[in-house]
Ligand SMILES: NC(=O)c1ccc[n+]([C@@H]2O[C@H](COP(=O)([O-])OP(=O)(O)OC[C@H]3O[C@@H](n4cnc5c(N)ncnc54)[C@H](O)[C@@H]3O)[C@@H](O)[C@H]2O)c1
Ligand SMILES: O=C(O)C(=O)C[C@@H](O)[C@H](O)[C@H](O)COP(=O)(O)O
């Protein structure tokens with residue numbers, strides 16, 4: 001693979017590109033509209049230095065470049081934090097031709113996208129993800145949002161970014177456990193659509209999960225391509241996009257049960273193991289495919305079980321899942337690797353049996 005940036009298109013009514021490469025953060029200004037005069041960079045303290053450097057690089061070009069430092073991780077995805085950003089935009093008189101940049105992990109890009117979607121009913125946003133998970137999933141596809149006390153991502157908007165810049169150099173400071181948590185979504189792309197990702201993980205997990213290797217770049221680009229293709233087909237989640245929720249029905253309930261202190265990817269890993277067991281019990285997923293889930297997640301050092309006694313609480317939280325219709329839960333299951341489908345109307349006893357298979 002060359003060092004030249006790779007451009008992955010998202011098509012549809014709001015088309016844009018995801019660029020993957022090294023040393024490309026500086027291209028952000030090219031992605032913004034020429035009329036932009038003011039820019040707000042939303043970031044967490046963990047990437048504070050990157051935010052300062054980005055601000056310095058943009059300062060000559062724009063009238064104002066402001067920073068909004070928000071709390072780390074899921075603490076950023078709160079309405080109070082969105083209000084803090086709206087206040088900065090209001091006090092600096094940001095107009096519809098100004099812009100927001102999301103610089104950080106998926107929590108920041110979800111928040112920044114939501115702030116951009118709601119300020120004056122929509123100002124442009126460019127996403128610069130700084131985690132694996134942000135690059136392959138959160139920053140791509142225009143799902144923006146925040147959490148509420150009742151559940152994960154319950155308030156938000158579909159709002160496409162103007163561009164997504166995945167500068168792999170920004171991952172240099174990312175701890176290994178965060179890299180691996182991001183690989184839950186990479187593996188998800190493998191399970192639902194691109195088994196070559198799973199082959200690569202199985203062949204050499206150490207190289208695949210090392211951001212300096214060509215294998216890493218290949219799986220990142222493959223996972224982004226899966227997401228880009230799905231959201232190009234179904235931006236508003238009328239059908240195909242639901243497949244990206246593989247492992248998330250239980251995963252989001254676990255995040256809620258853990259008061260958002262767990263990494264999203266870790267909860268989704270357990271959720272995918274549950275979905276695989278459900279696919280075996282209520283569908284046609286083979287023992288070998290279920291075993292492949294276990295093998296891939298184990299290679300990535302991701303958990304696959306959760307305490308038995310937590311089931312009633314998880315079930316209650318899952319009732320608020322966005323995929324539910326008329327009180328009926330809908331899960332994404334696989335008939336085979338890369339053959340996802342919706343499973344609706346499944347009996348609670350079957351759900352519980354599937355959970356028992358992953359309970360510890
Ligand atoms: N909108 C979507 O389509 C979508 C898709 C998947 C996930 N998500 C959301 O994304 C969030 C999870 O994203 P995440 O896993 O990136 O978590 P995160 O945003 O919480 O980031 C993980 C941790 O890494 C730190 N960090 C970020 N970049 C760093 C860097 N370069 N160096 C050092 N530390 C760094 C962060 O400060 C944080 O502590 C969840 O809220 C999830 O719901 C959204
Ligand atoms: O982009 C999507 O669509 C997804 O489902 C991707 C998920 O990985 C992501 O975690 C998303 O935020 C979940 O969406 P939600 O609608 O279930 O909150």
Ligand SMILES: [Zn+2]
Nearest residue numbers: 137185264268
């Ligand atoms: Zn996710």
